[in-house]
Amino acid sequence: MTRAAVLSGLGTALPPRLVTNDELSLRLNTSDEWIRSRTGIGQRYWTDRMATSDLAVDAGRRALKAADTDLVDLVVLATTTPDHPCPATAPDVAARLGLGPVAAFDVAAVCSGFVYGLATAAAHVEARLAERALVIGAETFSTILDPGDRSTSIIFGDGAGAVILRAGHDDEPGALLESDLGSDGSLKELIRIPGGGSRQRTTSADSDLASGHLTMDGRAVFRHAVMRMAESARTLLARTGWGPASVDCFVAHQANVRILHAVADQLGIDRDRTVVDLDRVGNTSAASIPLALSRAAETGRLMPGHRVLLSAFGAGATWGSIALTWPDITAD
Numbered sequence: 001m002t003r004a005a006v007l008s009g010l011g012t013a014l015p016p017r018l019v020t021n022d023e024l025s026l027r028l029n030t031s032d033e034w035i036r037s038r039t040g041i042g043q044r045y046w047t048d049r050m051a052t053s054d055l056a057v058d059a060g061r062r063a064l065k066a067a068d069t070d071l072v073d074l075v076v077l078a079t080t081t082p083d084h085p086c087p088a089t090a091p092d093v094a095a096r097l098g099l100g101p102v103a104a105f106d107v108a109a110v111c112s113g114f115v116y117g118l119a120t121a122a123a124h125v126e127a128r129l130a131e132r133a134l135v136i137g138a139e140t141f142s143t144i145l146d147p148g149d150r151s152t153s154i155i156f157g158d159g160a161g162a163v164i165l166r167a168g169h170d171d172e173p174g175a176l177l178e179s180d181l182g183s184d185g186s187l188k189e190l191i192r193i194p195g196g197g198s199r200q201r202t203t204s205a206d207s208d209l210a211s212g213h214l215t216m217d218g219r220a221v222f223r224h225a226v227m228r229m230a231e232s233a234r235t236l237l238a239r240t241g242w243g244p245a246s247v248d249c250f251v252a253h254q255a256n257v258r259i260l261h262a263v264a265d266q267l268g269i270d271r272d273r274t275v276v277d278l279d280r281v282g283n284t285s286a287a288s289i290p291l292a293l294s295r296a297a298e299t300g301r302l303m304p305g306h307r308v309l310l311s312a313f314g315a316g317a318t319w320g321s322i323a324l325t326w327p328d329i330t331a332d
Contacts, residue, residue: 002170003128004169005122006168007174007175008165008327009067009329010161010163011161012294013161014045014159014160014291015047015050015158019043020032030150038258039258039278040257040278041154041155041257041279041282041283043280044156046142047140047143051140052138055140055160056089056138059287060093063134066164066332069166072130072134073103073130075105075136076090076133076134076135076136077107078107078114079139080108080141081141088104094134103130110314111285111288112181112312112313112318112319113314114161114290115310116181117137119181119322121133122179131167132165137162137285137286138159139284139287140158141214142156144213155255156214156283157281159291161288172325173325175324177325178239178240178322179322180321182318183316183317183318183319185317190221190224190315191214191314191317192214192215195211195212196211221255225259226259226262229313233267235321242309244267247269248326249306249309249326251275251311252310253289254282255283269309277291288312297326298331309321
């Protein structure tokens with residue numbers, strides 16, 4: 001047996017404000033039918049006053065409860081929308097959860113953030129740098145959207161999902177078996193927020209407020225997302241020795257239902273084994289995979305021992321995949 005990180009708890013959180021397609025249609029040149037036909041999204045949740053850390057703490061507390069523990073050695077928070085540019089949000093989340101002076105840091109890989117965070121935390125556990133880790137994906141994308149931009153406002157939602165990893169063995173249900181990560185910085189223009197960093201600083205005197213809003217080249221993102229997720233997932237299937245037909249549940253980043261189906265088709269995985277959660281929460285970036293895992297567990301799509309393949313693509317560009325077997329846990 002080989003030491004491995006084992007998933008032992010799962011928790012999620014959504015803000016209270018539900019935003020339907022019909023509501024967005026009142027101020028944007030769109031309709032419920034148009035949004036659903038192009039994205040598969042029916043609604044999303046946006047925060048009014050809650051910060052990213054608030055959602056992260058809620059999801060983290062639920063994951064700790066589900067794992068029946070209040071102790072971790074490491075907190076990894078994947079987010080594109082930290083509470084502040086400085087300091088990182090993870091230490092505040094750890095403190096508010098009462099976890100003590102544990103190692104805590106943010107991961108900025110956008111929609112690939114949860115996969116990056118999960119692989120990073122698992123490596124800490126495998127290297128005996130931690131016995132138990134809390135990995136959270138939390139986003140408040142509504143705070144960086146241009147409310148008049150139909151191409152982004154209809155897509156993104158806010159939310160958080162968290163998991164607990166504990167030290168165990170690779171033959172246990174819940175063990176993270178393999179991971180694959182990649183990036184291509186030449187694609188940095190595909191999805192970005194132009195202002196606010198050292199390259200294009202934002203000051204109170206700035207009149208171009210749009211520089212602080214998310215921009216995205218949707219068609220190019222679609223093409224690269226399908227290609228990179230399929231390549232990464234194939235790499236992982238080869239490493240694990242799993243054939244497409246042996247994957248019980250394919251849980252990819254919830255960007256667009258057409259992307260999900262296109263990747264599944266390229267991999268030869270039946271669409272009915274591909275989890276779709278964006279219809280109820282939209283694209284929640286780093287939170288999308290744990291939210292989708294929670295829905296799959298709640299609805300019985302995920303059963304103990306199931307072979308699960310995770311895959312994501314995000315700004316940067318970044319991408320990654322993880323293979324694991326599903327444990328006997330209940331999402332909280």
